[in-house]
Amino acid sequence: MIKVENVKKAFGPVTVLDGVNLVVNPGEVVSILGSSGSGKSTLIRCINGLEKLNAGRITVDDFDVSKPKDLAEARKRSGTVFQLFNLYPHMTALQNITLAPVEVLKRPRAEAEAEGRALLASVGLGDRADAYSSQLSGGQRQRVGICRALAMKPRYLLLDEVTSALDPEMTAEVLDILAKLAAGGTTMVFVTHEIEFARQISSRIVFLEKGKLLVDLPTAEFFAETGGLAQPRVAQFLSKMRKD
Amino acid sequence: MRYAEFTPFDLVLLAQGLGVTVGLFLATTLIGLFLGALWGVIRFYRTPVLTQFITFVAEILKNSPVLVQLFLVFFGFPAFFKLNMTPVNAAVITLSLNTAAFVYVIAVSSIESIGRDQVEAARVFGLTRWQVLRHVIAPQALAFSIGPLTALLVNQLQVTSLISVIGVMDLAKIGANLNLRTLQPFIVWTVVGVLYYLAAKLVATLGARLEKRLRAHSAFRGL
Ligand SMILES: Nc1ncnc2c1ncn2[C@@H]1O[C@H](COP(=O)(O)OP(=O)(O)OP(=O)(O)O)[C@@H](O)[C@H]1O
Numbered sequence: 001m002i003k004v005e006n007v008k009k010a011f012g013p014v015t016v017l018d019g020v021n022l023v024v025n026p027g028e029v030v031s032i033l034g035s036s037g038s039g040k041s042t043l044i045r046c047i048n049g050l051e052k053l054n055a056g057r058i059t060v061d062d063f064d065v066s067k068p069k070d071l072a073e074a075r076k077r078s079g080t081v082f083q084l085f086n087l088y089p090h091m092t093a094l095q096n097i098t099l100a101p102v103e104v105l106k107r108p109r110a111e112a113e114a115e116g117r118a119l120l121a122s123v124g125l126g127d128r129a130d131a132y133s134s135q136l137s138g139g140q141r142q143r144v145g146i147c148r149a150l151a152m153k154p155r156y157l158l159l160d161e162v163t164s165a166l167d168p169e170m171t172a173e174v175l176d177i178l179a180k181l182a183a184g185g186t187t188m189v190f191v192t193h194e195i196e197f198a199r200q201i202s203s204r205i206v207f208l209e210k211g212k213l214l215v216d217l218p219t220a221e222f223f224a225e226t227g228g229l230a231q232p233r234v235a236q237f238l239s240k241m242r243k244d
Numbered sequence: 245m246r247y248a249e250f251t252p253f254d255l256v257l258l259a260q261g262l263g264v265t266v267g268l269f270l271a272t273t274l275i276g277l278f279l280g281a282l283w284g285v286i287r288f289y290r291t292p293v294l295t296q297f298i299t300f301v302a303e304i305l306k307n308s309p310v311l312v313q314l315f316l317v318f319f320g321f322p323a324f325f326k327l328n329m330t331p332v333n334a335a336v337i338t339l340s341l342n343t344a345a346f347v348y349v350i351a352v353s354s355i356e357s358i359g360r361d362q363v364e365a366a367r368v369f370g371l372t373r374w375q376v377l378r379h380v381i382a383p384q385a386l387a388f389s390i391g392p393l394t395a396l397l398v399n400q401l402q403v404t405s406l407i408s409v410i411g412v413m414d415l416a417k418i419g420a421n422l423n424l425r426t427l428q429p430f431i432v433w434t435v436v437g438v439l440y441y442l443a444a445k446l447v448a449t450l451g452a453r454l455e456k457r458l459r460a461h462s463a464f465r466g467l
C-alpha cells in the first residue's frame with residue numbers, strides 16, 4: 001500500500017502540495033488528473049523520494065520515504081517511468097534494463113539479461129536489445145523505460161505523463177502495453193492527460209488542483225454528473241481537455 | 245665549453261632527453277589524472293570544507309604561472325621549511341598538481357553537463373551514490389571530457405619544457421646544451437621542436453581514438 005498522509009511541499013515561497021492524502025492499494029490503478037502546475041509530478045517525485053517533504057508522511061508498504069534507511073526499501077517496491085524516458089544514453093536497451101537488477105538486487109547478470117530480453121520481447125522490442133537510445137524512436141524508448149521499471153519487479157508502477165512526449169501512433173504503442181499491465185493486475189499510479197484512456201484502465205481517479213486533492217472517486221463515479229462532474233473545476237477541466 | 249661539431253652520440257643524448265620528458269609527462273599525467281578525478285569525486289559527494297579547499301587550491305594553481313609555481317616548489321618551500329628538494333621531485337610535484345587542477349575543472353564541468361535527470365533515473369531504482377557515479381555519471385562524463393583532456397595533456401607536454409630551467413635533463417635542456425656546444429641553433433631547435441611535435445601528435449591521436457570509442461553511442465554526425 002502507498003500511503004500519502006497530509007503531505008505538504010513548497011519550493012521557496014510557492015506551496016505546490018498542500019495537505020495531500022492518498023491511499024493506493026495493491027491491484028488498483030489510480031489516475032491523477034489536474035491542470036498544468038497543479039502538482040502532479042511533484043506528488044510522484046515525493047513518492048519516489050526525489051523531493052523532500054516539508055510536512056506529512058509517505059509510506060510504501062510501511063517504509064517511510066523520508067527516512068534514509070527506509071528509502072532504499074521503498075524504492076525497491078516502486079518503479080518509475082519518466083515523461084522524457086531518461087534512459088542512460090551510453091548503455092544499450094538491455095543494459096538500461098539490467099543495471100538496477102544487477103547492482104541493487106544483486107541478481108546474477110545472466111539471469112537479469114534473460115529476463116531483460118523477455119521483457120523487451122513482451123513489448124515488441126525483442127530485436128532491439130543492443131540498440132542505444134539514440135537509435136530508437138520515442139515510443140521504443142518509452143517501452144524500454146517501462147521494461148527498465150518492470151525489471152525491478154516493483155509492486156507499484158509510478159508513471160508521470162509517460163506518453164506526452166510522443167505522437168499519437170507512438171502513444172498508442174505505449175498505452176497498449178500499459179493496458180495489458182493494468183489488465184494483468186499491476187498496481188499503478190498514473191499521471192496523465194489521456195482522459196479516455198484513464199477512464200478505461202483506472203479503478204480510481206483523483207483530481208489535483210493547486211496542490212490540493214479535490215476529488216478522489218472510483219472511475220465511474222468520477223465521470224458521473226452527481227460525482228466528480230458535480231465539481232465545477234472538474235467539469236471545466238474535462239470539457240477543456242476534450243476540446244483539445 | 246668549447247664549440248664542437250655534432251657527434252653520433254648527440255642522438256643518444258636527444259633520445260635520453262626525450263625519455264626524461266616523456267617519462268615526466270607520463271608520471272605527472274597519471275598523478276594529475278588521479279588527483280583531479282579524486283577531487284572531482286569529493287565534490288560530487290558535496291563533501292563540505294574539503295570541496296571549498298580543493299576549489300581554492302585549484303583556483304590558485306590555474307591562475308598563476310607554472311614557472312612561478314616551479315620556483316616556489318624548488319627554491320621557495322625548501323628554503324622556508326628547510327627541506328631537501330631535487331629538481332626531479334620539484335618538477336613532478338609542480339606539474340602533477342598543475343595537471344590535477346585542470347583535470348579537476350574538466351571533471352567538474354563534464355559531471356555537471358550530465359543532466360540531473362540521469363542521476364534521478366538511477367537513484368529511483370535504488371542505486372547508491374557510488375553506483376550512480378560508477379555506472380551512469382562517470383562513463384558519460386569521461387566521454388565528454390576526453391576532448392578537453394587531450395587538449396590539456398598536449399599542452400602539459402609542452403609545459404614540461406619549463407623544468408629545464410631548474411636543471412632537469414629533459415629534451416629542452418639537452419637542446420640548450422647541444423646548442424651551446426655546437427652553436428647551431430637552427431638545426432638543434434628544429435630537431436627538438438620536431439620531437440616535441442611528434443610526441444604531442446601521438447597524445448592527440450590516442451586521445452581522438454579513445455574519444456571515438458567512448459562516444460560510439462552518440463556519434464556526432466554534423467548539423
Ligand atoms: N524544482 C522546482 N523548483 C521550483 N518550483 C518547482 C519545482 N518543481 C516544480 N515547481 C513548481 O511546482 C508547481 C507544480 O509543478 P508540477 O511539475 O508538480 O506540476 P504538474 O501538475 O506536474 O504540471 P504538468 O501537467 O505541466 O506536468 C509548478 O508551479 C512548478 O513551477
Ligand SMILES: [Mg+2]
Pocket residue numbers: 040041042160161
Ligand atoms: Mg508534470
